[in-house]
Amino acid sequence: MKNCLVAQSGGPTVAINASLAGVIQGAIDSKQFDKIYGSLNGVQGLLNGRLMDLSQKFEDTPMFIELLKKSPSMYLGSCRYQLPDYSEDDAPYAYIFNKFEQYDIDAFFYIGGNDSMDTVDKLSTYAKAIDRDIKIIGIPKTIDNDLCITDHTPGYGSAAKYVASTLLEIGHDTSIYPINSVTIVEIMGRDAGWLTGASVLARNKYNFAPHLIYLPEVAFDEKQFIKDVRTAMDRYNNVVIAVSEGIKDAKGQYISATSAVEDTFGHSQLSGTGKCLEYIIKQNIQVKVRSVEINILQRCAAHMSSITDIGEAFRLGRHAVEVALQGKTAVMVTAIRKSNSPYSVDMGDTDVKNVAGLVKHVPREWINDVGNDVTQEFIDYVYPLILGEPVVKYQRGIPDYLDISHLFPNKIGE
Amino acid sequence: MKNCLVAQSGGPTVAINASLAGVIQGAIDSKQFDKIYGSLNGVQGLLNGRLMDLSQKFEDTPMFIELLKKSPSMYLGSCRYQLPDYSEDDAPYAYIFNKFEQYDIDAFFYIGGNDSMDTVDKLSTYAKAIDRDIKIIGIPKTIDNDLCITDHTPGYGSAAKYVASTLLEIGHDTSIYPINSVTIVEIMGRDAGWLTGASVLARNKYNFAPHLIYLPEVAFDEKQFIKDVRTAMDRYNNVVIAVSEGIKDAKGQYISATSAVEDTFGHSQLSGTGKCLEYIIKQNIQVKVRSVEINILQRCAAHMSSITDIGEAFRLGRHAVEVALQGKTAVMVTAIRKSNSPYSVDMGDTDVKNVAGLVKHVPREWINDVGNDVTQEFIDYVYPLILGEPVVKYQRGIPDYLDISHLFPNKIGE
Structure with missing residues (x-):
């Protein structure tokens, strides 16, 4: 069997860890991977060898998945690293793919916004160019909700x-x-x-x-x-x-x-x-x-998240694993709205080129003519997404979130 | 039987309505008052005749007390009105006491910070001067926690x-x-x-x-x-x-x-x-x-309140009614800490002159020498006050608070 790798990028949301939890749960349930690695601080973890064994964490920490789903910000940290064009500088690509080889990575899941989808695009293009069979899958997240194709983004x-x-x-x-x-x-x-x-x-x-x-x-x-x-x-x-x-x-x-x-x-x-x-x-x-x-x-503010959002973020993480196991690559998983009442979504996927670097705006007709309010269409769209409240566990009077001290390896905050 | 009156003043907290709820519940349970009036926008409601029949509200609205305890800001509104010295201008005093007479008010409860306690002081001094038997009781509130004598203030x-x-x-x-x-x-x-x-x-x-x-x-x-x-x-x-x-x-x-x-x-x-x-x-x-x-x-942010705080705010409201029924006036009710572990408080009262216009500072010895952190004494003091989470009811994805449209009588927001 092979291993898989997951990383997070861009700005924090309260749902991005739920997508990570979905990837971990999906990968474990699939029984198709030996190990699930997490790369700390986005692709940077790969470059400087900071990988975390998430399968081990899953086994060692009771309630790991449940706590992860409810913890804000990014359990694996983030990065602002942007890959160069590989035709101009393929050094980081060679390094990353060398690491993929070293860790026997068959699938790489990258959770992020449109910049991160650009990374998914670049890495999968490079993989194709060097004829390397690795599935590279994007999982959307951003509070801005500005990714194309997907009905909405986890975190929003x-x-x-x-x-x-x-x-x-x-x-x-x-x-x-x-x-x-x-x-x-x-x-x-x-x-x-x-x-x-x-x-x-x-x-x-x-x-x-x-x-x-x-x-x-x-x-x-x-x-x-x-x-x-x-x-x-x-x-x-x-x-x-x-x-x-x-x-x-x-x-x-x-x-x-x-x-x-x-x-x-x-x-x-x-x-x-x-x-x-x-x-x-x-x-x-x-x-x-x-x-x-x-x-x-x-x-x-994870103490006030939408259970609809957290649930979908988790489902998209799981779905990304399925998509990878179907052999797809260079795609971003998407939410497809089937109905508003009762609200339901299917999970799908799209070529990551349809998303990378693009911005989805609020349609002009969802804003009133004079431009100082939104219309009923906007309300109908957003309303189902905020519904439902998770049970937030408190410890000593403040929310009980997952320990993130692994993000501070060199300082005292370990 | 006589009536009582309650008003709120100063800035909002998430616990000030719990004290109002305590006054209403205490007054109803005591069976000593015919009606409980609320003055809208502090003492201003008295000056411009905007009184609300809270006993009626209590009877008409199911779960009124429970919703009130969990609703943020000020159900009766606030004011920035400061009473003049009565020796210089007794016109507003004459007007207010005329209203007390008209509505047959035997006890007036004023929930607020140290400025509001100044009002309690002035009104009770005037009452004494004109030999009018009315109980005027202050109930503390402020997120700043800077009132003297009381161990801490509701809202903090x-x-x-x-x-x-x-x-x-x-x-x-x-x-x-x-x-x-x-x-x-x-x-x-x-x-x-x-x-x-x-x-x-x-x-x-x-x-x-x-x-x-x-x-x-x-x-x-x-x-x-x-x-x-x-x-x-x-x-x-x-x-x-x-x-x-x-x-x-x-x-x-x-x-x-x-x-x-x-x-x-x-x-x-x-x-x-x-x-x-x-x-x-x-x-x-x-x-x-x-x-x-x-x-x-x-x-x-009432969606994240401390149940210890809300509970004590309610108890102080009830206690104020008891204190009034004991015949006291010109006092503010207080929380007296009996023990930290297990945490317990008694309810007391103090001459309002010990509080009016004064500020309680953090003791210097609760701050470290260099002045960039607090000490264990501070932690021991504040820790019990944040404990416990109320069940927040949500409606359509957002918290379900009490309707406050009575605060906008002249505009469309009715």
Whole structure:
């Protein structure tokens, strides 16, 4: 028998470890692999020989799979390493494939976003060029939900649930004073507005926040924005605005890049998008205004994940093993939505070239005409993805996650 | 029989509604009051006649008390109204006491922080001056935990749990890259470091974050700070720093006030404390650095509250009713710690003058000598307060909280 290898790349999500758990469980259940290796810090682990025996971990650690499914961030760590074009520099390829040989790797699973799919593409192209039979499979993940072909990406549903819940809680928080106020909430998403749009799910029979939603898919117009805020203030005391960090003006320039601020040392500092909108409002409207950046919490708050998301992330991991055992390579596994009500998805796969380096945007028709809200189509799309809550185990008052000390081999945090 | 009145003031916490629930349950169980009125937006509701019949709400809404205990922010709204000295202007006093008369109010419960206790003090002093027999009782709340006499304040334990859990999740998030990085996490607390200190509870057998903790109780020294960060970087790849928004230099000036930034309009903008430390590190150390402001989430994330905190907030509400029925006035109810292990508290009360306008700081001996961490005494103090998790009900994928549309009477959000 042969072995398989799995690695993670890109930014953290709360579901990426569930996909890793799916790969491990799938590989063990298949009985087709002797060992399951994890490469620490993406492909870098291969380059510097930092591999972890996950089959051993599975045997040694009770509840390993269950804990892994619920632990945030990346159990195997990440990397920012980008492979060169092999026609220009094949040294790292030769090194990596030498390692594949050395560890008898028959299948390599890479969990990540569109940059990681580029790596899957490059490695599988190289394998073909040197006629090496190894299955290289991509497994999608990103809170940004901007991968093509797949209906959605693991990590998105949980982040969407966190964003919607947080907006509801901010709705409660801002409602306490009977005076006008504006609260701007900046949400992650440089290129696509999927996550910011999910804030719409905070609305219920009494909570109308967020009252305005701005996505990068529509050019941001300052005059229209000021008009929108004034109109909202006529209707609501405490206006809450959800905005993507990546909104751009009609020329395609990031709004955050248009209002650099100078610190006391005279250095220009990019202020965030939320801060920019705060300045715009302060300049134009007499009202109490503040901005809130949800920041990295939206991608690491595993205590509030969507069980739909975690379950699908796990299924995609398992499915990747099946796909590899079918002999496929150079593909990314995908979720295919069969029905919204009852919600159901099938697992599929696609040529990784359909995904690598590409971005899926929110369709323009899922955003209202004036560009300050999303439509019912968007709601119908995202709603099923946030449903269901896992039982979070707490230990000493804080969530009980999996030990990640193997990520710090050279420092005291071992 | 007579009636009683309850109101909330100051900033939101996730436990202040549990104290309200305790007052309602206590008043109903005592059978000593005909009606329980809630004043909307603190004492302002009395001034503009916006009272809510909570006894009716209790009868009409199934699970009212249970939902109220778990809903964040302030069911009755808040206000920033400060009473004048009655010797200078007794008009609002005359108006308020006229309303007390009109609604046959025998006891007034005011849930809030040290400013609200000042209101309790002023109202009860006035009552005495005009020889009016009404019991005016303060119930503490604040995530800042800076009220005197009481061992701790409702709202603090839940915020502390949220901060500790978030720091653990940030610890996971920052661990994924095998390169040096510094993450600064700014936590609420203008005057006292109780909440920032609670971040220490994020540490466990594998997570050493936060590696440095800075509280307002110790003068912040930039040189020492740079030295601390360098030392931490020798030991850990990814250094996480927890800092109170209210840290000050040796002259008592807020650090955030020392580095105003100028926006593109040429206006000076106060940047946050976290941003200031970010600039300091960028100026002095070559390392990837970012700052995260937990912001209002730490006071409104009811989906992660401490059941110890919620339970005590409820008990203090009930106890306030008992104290009023004993004929006391001008007091604030208090939690008295009997034992740490097993943890237990008694309920007591104190003259509100011992609390009004005063601030309780973290004892200097609960902070290490060099001023960059807290001691075991601090841990022993805060640990029991974050224990226990309530069952959070979710509806359509987001937490199910109590409808607060009564707070928006004049706008469309009714």
